[in-house]
Amino acid sequence: MKLTRRASVALLVAAPMVLGAGTGFAASAQADPHTTQLANSAAPGLEFATRTGSVDADQQMKVAVSLNYRDAAGLDAFLARVNNPSSAEYHHYLTSEQFVARFAPTQAQVDQVRAYLQGKGLTVTDVASNRMLIDASGPVKTVQSAFATSESRYHDNKTNKDFTANDTAPSVDSSVAGLIGGVTGLNNHYQMHSYTQAPKAGAPKVGSGPGGGYTAQELRSAYGVNSLVSGGTDGSGQSIAMLEFSHFTQSNISTYDQQYATGSPTPTVVKVDGGDDDTAGDGVTEVELDIEVAHAIAPKANVAVYEAPNSDQGEIDMWNKFVTDKVSVVSSSWGSCELDDTASTETAVDNVAKQGAAQGQTFLSAAGDSGAYDCYRHSGTQSPNANNLAVDFPGSDPYVTSVGGTSLSEGSGGSYAGETVWNEGSTKWAGGGGVSSKFARPSWQTGPGVSTSSLRQVPDVSANAQNYSIYTVGQWTYVGGTSAATPFWASVLTLANQQAVAAGHAKVGQVNSTLYQLGSSSSYGTLFHDITSGDNLHYSAAANFDEASGWGSPKADALVPNLSGGGTTQPGAPAVTNPGNQTNLVGDSVSITAKATGGTTPYTWSATGLPTGLSIASGTGVISGKTTTAGNYNVTVTATDAAGKAGSASFTWAVSTSGGSCSGQQLGNPGFETGSASPWSASSGVVSNASAGEAAHSGSYLAWLDGYGSTHTDTVSQSVTIPAGCHATLSFWLHIDTAETTTSTAYDKLTVKAGSTTLATYSNLNANSGYVQKTFDVSSLAGQTVTISFTGAEDSGLQTSFVIDDTAVTLS
Structure with a gap:
């Protein structure tokens, strides 16, 4: 009977000695643990491979066990608010300590998983300070037993590559299954690759750089960065982190800096999991390109090069290191085709990217160099998904800004003459872009040109992906790829962070929602170069947003002040303070005063898209009246100063007929x-x-x-x-x-x-x-x-x- 059982609870609490009698019963209830299979940790692509044998049982393996957030729904809700200009929490980022206390697994939960792994015979080698990741190691036979799977050697019949992988998805006891997000390190089928087009020594000269290519000054001039750098917005006091799986040689960087008089600080190196173990240094040009582009665009910023082994575990550990180190801006020129990637790796990186967004960090990643067919490879053997439409991860993650590629044309003196989508035709070198197969379209991804697909669309923005003059492996040459466009954009956002800090504002953080808001505003054309010609082997460029170029490339002298302050401005024009998205019921009385700073006073105010019944006073900026018609309105408020320069801010206004007041x-x-x-x-x-x-x-x-x-x-x-x-x-x-x-x-x-x-x-x-x-x-x-x-x-x-x-x- 219910009350009888509940009455016994009071007895147990009042008389602790009775608990001894219950101990044996509790133990017997655990004697037959159930297991749960972690489907997202299955090895990808085994259907295209042939098993060739077992892995040596005594061979050492390393795995990374990612944990789930304690309050995933609460975190998603917080991220929506911290990126919503109408929220009181807008850009009120969390410290890493606050984040861990609020959303990470509890220490008891971490200890539970750690004890579980140790009980299975594994050696726990590291527990991340944010409690989201546990690294462990052990012989293959122990790993197999711990996760109820087997490790085998395989030969991929499509790529002609040998690899090792788990034959089945791993399983864990149900007692910890709810805490574990996935296990990585069980396979090495696919690795991340860089997005640098090979050096072009001897190719026709473009730009005035030695060996060909656009110089640092020519790149800055074309995109409106020169006026910022000459005015002191040069990256001073800011930092950019580079995600890398290879080495670089400092003497090459020094030669570049001397040629273009960047005066840049010497990059630092942060080794994760012992650093890169690729002694051949196949990615050295990638790393040196990333550093040199940052030195060109944000010359006084501190560049930190994070190096890790090119493995699932190395990737996840490096991302986790970014959030525990609280790096402001992270640029990644390495990625994996979504269709080839291990699902548990994508989940783990997404979790880390969310923490970064909560802490005000900015992540950017190259959209890929194979156009709309991201699994296609320009060298080596092909992925079985090479002919399928696909996008690149981690750029497809909603908390990462995906950067596509364009072909830039310059006029005299390095002036901007135009851009098209980067596409080299039959070679299939082209800027990545398309529709994700893994991630839903986030609420902020709206605006002219954005499709109504329920899935995330990339790239978000783009920039030149050809003809960067660099010094690498002991020679001057010029290279390209979206891996050049990505550190370019990372550097532009670093300049915005410098201005934001100087003005006492928050850093740009997870910038995607802001980019889409600005792209949808009436001042879009003053902030971005809209790329309207060309295609990426499938998607065509068009006005406004498109899946070939995103919102386009930056007009940095206008965009950077806007990103750092919150209004849409022309250089030297008033900066309008965005009042945030508004909501009302039909019949509500409204009185809101628009505000602006800068330019030459007095201002003349105007507005478009106001809800029916409202108007703005041209002399004061007061929006007033009574809402009469329900609907969703896109409002732009503009302040024109005495010199005729205009700045504006755009926001939404929802007027509802029902549901009562918001109280x-x-x-x-x-x-x-x-x-x-x-x-x-x-x-x-x-x-x-x-x-x-x-x-x-x-x-x-x-x-x-x-x-x-x-x-x-x-x-x-x-x-x-x-x-x-x-x-x-x-x-x-x-x-x-x-x-x-x-x-x-x-x-x-x-x-x-x-x-x-x-x-x-x-x-x-x-x-x-x-x-x-x-x-x-x-x-x-x-x-x-x-x-x-x-x-x-x-x-x-x-x-x-x-x-x-x-x-x-x-x-x-």
Whole structure:
């Protein structure tokens, strides 16, 4: 009987000696652990390979075990707010310590996985300081046993390459499966490759560089960087990190710096997992190109070259190092075709990129050099996916800015004469771009030219991918590739960071949402070169955004001040402060004052796209009136100064007809004090009086799920409407008590969901002596009617009670 079992809970708490009698029962419940297969850690491409034998059982292996976020839904909601100009948290980034405390796995969870790996015979070699990654090693036979798989030697029949891989996806015990995001290092089928077009010594001379190619000054001149550098915006006090899987020679960098009088600091080297083990240095031109482009565009910035082995583990460990080192801007000229990559590697990198976005870091990655067919290789044997439309990872990740390629033409004195999409025809050298097969289109990816596909589109921006004059491997030459365009853009954003810091503003951080907002504004043409000709072997350039060139290349003298301050400006014009996206109901009275700085006062104000019923006062910038017509409006506010120069800011304005104002609490019977469930739907006996054996948080009633000590499931749920445009928070008070006190296994679980989104899962491991308030941002569900549900599932062993009280869905 339910009350009898719950009464025994009080006995167990009051008389600890009784727990000794339960220890044997708890142990027996764990004697038959179940395993869970980690499907995303299966080796890719085995269907194109032939197994040739087993791997030496005593050979040493290294693996990286990535962990899941403690509150993934909460992190996604925070990232949406920190990148939303209308949010109070806009650009209020977290420190790494705050991030770990708020979203990373708990130390207890990390210790649980560490102990699990050690219990399987593996040696834990490192635990990342952000608690998101555990490195381990051991003989092949131990790794096979630990993850219930086998390692074999294979021959790829398509690429004619030998490799090793796990025959099946690894499995782990169910006690830790919910904590582990994936296991990498089990296969070396595909490696990351760089996106540098080979040196062109002896090719026709383009630009005035020795050996051919555009000089540092010519690149700066064409894209409007010269005026910034000469004015002191030269990268001073800022840093750029380069993701590399090869070495460089400092004497080559010094020769470049002397030729172009960059005066750049000597790059530093950060070795990850012992650094690059490629003694042949096949990627040396890539690394030296990256450094020299940064020295050309942001000459006084500090460049840190991160080197790691070219393996899944090396890749993940390097990304993790970026966020723990809190590097401001990271440029990656290496990538993998999405279709060839290991899914667990992509998941682990995505997790790290999210932490970087929360901390205000900027990640950029080359879009690839094979046009819309990213799996195509210009040397060596072909991938089986070579003829399939595909995009490059990590550029396809929504928290990474993907950089495509163009062909730049210059006029006299290095002036800008035009650009087309980079495409060298039958050679299949072309700027990457297309539609991801792995990542959903993020909410910020909107604007003219962006397709309605539900998937992420790349590139986001582009720049010249040909004819960079560099000094590498002891000679002057010129090279190209999107791996030249990527450090170029990374350097431009570094200049924006310098201006932002000087003005007391936040750094640009995860810049994608800002780029799309600016691309959609009426001042787009003053900030970007819109690439409208050419194609990348499949997608054609067009006005505004396209999958061949993104939003185009930068007009840096206008774009950098905008990125650092938040308004769209012409050089020397007023900078309009973006008021953020607005929401109202039909009939609301509005009074908002637009503001600007700089230029020559007084300003004359104008606006386009205002909601029906509103107008702007030309002399004061006050937007006022009463909204009369529902709809979604794209508004641009412009300040024209006394010298005739104009600056503007663009934002959205949503006017709704229903849903009430954005205030108040939306749940019915939130504290269950009516004594019945309605309007909640609940299992029998869930809504209880406190006298039944559990104390209420307040009042006399509560929702009591489980506590039987036998296999049982209880639910309580209620539908609620969250009006469009409102910020909404779900909160409740939770008390968990349990007799499962001698285990590290989550036997009994409570799942909290809003619609189909799982907000959190709690278990007997989260037992506490009193109530704890839990709070979740559910603003992403605005405009919907969703069901808030609590589901408690108890196994056949000792009891766990999940007690909920004082719920609320609060609008603001």
